[in-house]
Every structure is written in structure tokens, then in C-alpha cells.
Amino acid sequence: MRESIKLEQEAEGAGPEGNLGARIEDCSCPRGGGWRPGARWARREEIQAEIDTLPLHQRPSIREMGRRTEPSEVPFRKGRGEVPRSRPSPAPLPRAGERALITIHRVGTRMEIAAVSTEAAALGLHSGMPLTQARAMIPGLDIRNAEHEADTAILQRLALFAARRWTPIVAVSAPDGLWLDLTGVTHLFGGERSMCARILRFCARAGFAARIAVADTVGAAYALARNARGPITLCPSGKEAEAIAPLPLTALRLGADVDSAARRLGIDRIGDLIAMPRGPLARRFGQGLLTRLDQALGSAAEPFEPIVPADPPSASVRFAEPIASAEAIDAALDRLMSEFVDTLGEKGLAAKRTILFCSRIDGEEQRIAIGTARASRDRNHLLRLLRMKIEMIDPGFGIEAMRLVAGRCEPLGPQLIEGGLGGEKPDADLVPLIDRLAGRLGARRLFRISAVESDVPERSLARVGPLSPAAGWPDWPRPIRFLSPPERIDRVMAELPDQAPLRFLWRGRMHRIARADGPERIYGEWWRKSGEADAVRDYFEVEDEDGARFWLYRRGDGSDARTGDLSWWLQGMFG
DSSP states (O other): OHHHHHHHHHHTOSOSSTTHHHHHHTOOSOOTTOOOTTOHHHHHHHHHHHHHTSOGGGSOOTTTTTOOSSOOOOOOOSBTTBOOOOOOOOOOOOOTTOOOEEEEEEETTEEEEEEEOHHHHHTTOOTTOBHHHHHHHSTTOEEEEOOHHHHHHHHHHHHHHHHHHTOSOEEEETTTEEEEOOTTTGGGGTSHHHHHHHHHHHHHHHTOOOOEEEOSSHHHHHHHHHHOSSSEEEOOTTOHHHHHTTSBGGGGOOOHHHHHHHHHTTOOBHHHHHHSOHHHHHHHHOHHHHHHHHHHHTSSOOOOOOOOOOOOOEEEEEEEEEEOSHHHHHHHHHHHHHHHHHHHHHHTEEEEEEEEEEEETTSOEEEEEEEEEEEEOOHHHHHHHHHTTGGGOOOTTOEEEEEEEEEEEEEOOOOOOOSOTTOOOOOOOOHHHHHHHHHHHOGGGOOEEEEOSOSSGGGSEEEEOTTSOOOOOOSSOOOSEEEEEEEEOEEEEEOTTTOOEEEEEETTEEEEEEEEEEEEEEEOOTTTOGGGSSOEEEEEEEEETTSOEEEEEEESOSSOGGGOOOOEEEEEEOO
């Protein structure tokens, strides 16, 4: 290492003017396929091999090697005594449709970049850069003000979701990260890597680009997550020093003043700090630098305050003597519901899903759940739904405690009184009826039919909730009773290519056609299925001699075999 520095100094020690020609003639570059022993370029690979054998914290820094991080001038000479100067190439402009986006905020008396998009980062922009410098580098930037409060709110929501879904110990790492304590939960998701991949898939579906680092210390996880290249980084236990040694000092969260002071002294990497004595570092940069370094290496603890999800509204009662009769359970529910509704009112919430827990004296716990189509805190309505479930409760040898918990809540503010000032009667509210029917029949048995944008009739219908808005029907006539999938009909007599059938056999009965209308041609949706690229259906609305009306179709246009096999199918009935 020292020899390489000495060689560079000797090569730079020649005279600036008189020895310029001699330096060019005596250049150490190979001439005629040979090379001069001891030349600097010949020993560079040998020196680099020696450096590679050293541990990361003992390797010399860029400044000790006499190198610089900024681009150097072109080393090739055009002629004797002429050394051209290299000009930095201008940064490429974003392509059409990929305009670089940055957000800015005020820091002191100047505007700095708060965040950059992927296109802006590819052009060399980064957070903390002055806005004037960014405008000088890249013209035509899409500049917007940073919304730190909105970003914090999104992080809070993600933290609450992570605390409910992945691990209970989660905290916000401002301004763009989350802390997750994975101790004791990774085996539930198939290991650390499998869990990290699952979290990344969720972030991708939510529209976020994320990187995850798993380490034994908070500081090491922070540094690796923000400086690693891959989406997932797993640091082996006890290897934090080797993992963070090549990272820049900004990964230690030291602050701008400490970072700039350390760089002026030639300290560029965390490995440089690890190899230095602690006394001079504390006197020069303060105890904060050593604290951050110890936290990253695991020598000092770094606690963080997790976000604990708010407890859902609940009410509970414990009996002096176990109860077992339906009348006693009903009376307990009446008392419990009053307390539960008062709790919802204090928090301005309404329950959309309510769960009743009954603890028996034998240690078992029964669970009864009710749901509503619309969030409600109507005491009588919720109590009526729970009373319908009393017969499902098995008290055993007796119930010693009962508890009501709001499994799903929604804010419930003031509502307008329906009806006009002139005394008009308000429209009937169907929600109580829907809730009672859902409690008896099941929530999945109540639905509405809504139209879907599709040319194929089987795909033009969908089930929606009983209170969900339904899309309007098309203007074309459609049957009241729809068959999905359609049923095939036999013994069809029809003239090709465009005539309606004269008769057909369906479910063992022959139908003779008295009137017909059509055809209505519908083409296949080639963008969904490649097999429908040439598919054609000709629909006919027919009426038999008994007055029954059917909706039939033929596969194919009657002339081209690629459009269909000319088979006939029954799609629905009109009455």
C-alpha cells in the first residue's frame, strides 16, 4: 500500500515544462508488446490483490490511495505537449412520458429536494440537493411541494396495518420507513426471506417501492435498508460490522454537520470509523457519533416506541354465579348492549361487525358474530340481531363472563333527517330487514344483480351487495331468466346463413317457432381469450306456439367455419 503511494508521488514529481517531453518518451505504457518491470501500471493488479486480502475495516480509503471520487480528465494526449481538457457530458433529458418529478421543502433559507422519483434519481438528483443546482442540471423538472404531514399519515396507517397483520411491535422511522420487530413471528410466514418477500408483494400492490433489511440491531437494519442494492438484505447474526463497513457515513444518522466534518478529514465510510481509536473521535465529533456507531454494532441498545393499535370498543360483564338459561343470557345481553352502545357513542364510532364472547366455567369460550349491511349503533337493532343467535349458545355447566367487542368499526357522524319540511314521509329503510334476513339465511345469500361492461352475455352480469349501487342495463332486450352456462338444444331446423330456427328440442320437449326476431351478432372478446379472436354468435329472440319466448344463439356466421361449429344454444327465457 505504501509502495503504491510512493510510486504515484515519484511519477508526479517530474518538472512541469522542461521534462514534459522526456516524461512522454519515458512513459511506462507498454511499447511493442513488452513492459518495463516496476512500472506503476504493471504493479497495480498486484497491489490491489494485496488490498483485497485485508478485512474491510483495515483496507485503505480512497484518499489514502491517492485517488479521487470525482471524474478525472481524459489521460490520453493528442500530441507532444498538448493535454486536452475533458468536458463533462450534459445529463440526458427524461424521455417522453418519463418526466422527472421531485418534491421540495425549505431548509433554513434555501429550498432543497425532499424526495425524487425513479427518473430523477437516474439523472443524478438526490434528496438534500439544492433546488437551484437541480434546475441547472436538469431543465424541465416537475417540481412540487413536499407534503410531510400526508407522508406521516400514510406511514402511520401502514404501521397500524403491519401491527395487525405481521408483528405487534412496529414503529415509524421518519421520514420514509418503518421499524418491524420480527422476533418470534418469522416462522409463521416460512422464515425471514419468505416474510420479507410477502411484505414486498403487499407494498407493490399498494403502489410503493420498498427495500427490506433484517439485522440484529436497529442501526444496521436502517443503514442496509437505505443503501443496499437488492430489495431484500439479510445480515447474519454478529456480522453487522462487516455488512455496514463499506456504507457511507450518512447511513449512521449522524447529521449533516458531522458528515461534512468527517469528509473533510478523509473519512468516507463506516469502516474508517470502526478502525479508528475512539478517544480522538469523541473529542473531534462528540459522543453522538460513538453512540450511533455502538447502536449499529450492537454495543449499545436503541429502544423505540412502537405504535400500539387502539383497542376496539368493548363492554364486558362478569357474573357472581354462572348463568345457563336463555332468559338469563337475554337479560345479560340487554345490560351489556347499553354499555356497548355508550362506548361507541363516546368515540364517535359505529359497529359493522360485533362479536359476543361467552366464557364458560370449564375454560372454553364461545364466539357469536353478527354483521350489519351498514355501520350502526342502534341499540335495539343490534340487540335484536344478537337475540336471534341465543339458541346457538351452548352454556355447558354455566357462563361466568360475557364480552361484546366491535370487530369492525366506522366513523358515524350526524345524519340528515330524511323527508321534507312539507311533511313528506321518508323512504323506507331496508337495512334492518336486510340484516335480519342475513342473520337467518347468511350474508352470501343476499345480493343484487349488476350489469358489467362486456359483450359476452355470460360475463355481463355480476353479484353485488344488497346496498351496493347497481350499474344500468343496456338498451338491448335481455331475458329475465338467464342461463349461465347456456344449455345446448337439438334438432334445430333453420335456414343458413341468417334465418331464425323453425323448431328445436330442449329438455325433451319440441318447440315450434311462431315468431322470431334477429339476428343480433356478438363477437368474441379476443383481448381476454385468444380462442375468441374469430368467434361469432348470432342471437335470435323467438316465440313458440304456446307463447313462451326464448333467447337462442348459433355459433358461427353460417359461412366461415373458423367462426363456429353452427351449434345452437339456449341463453335465457323472457317470461
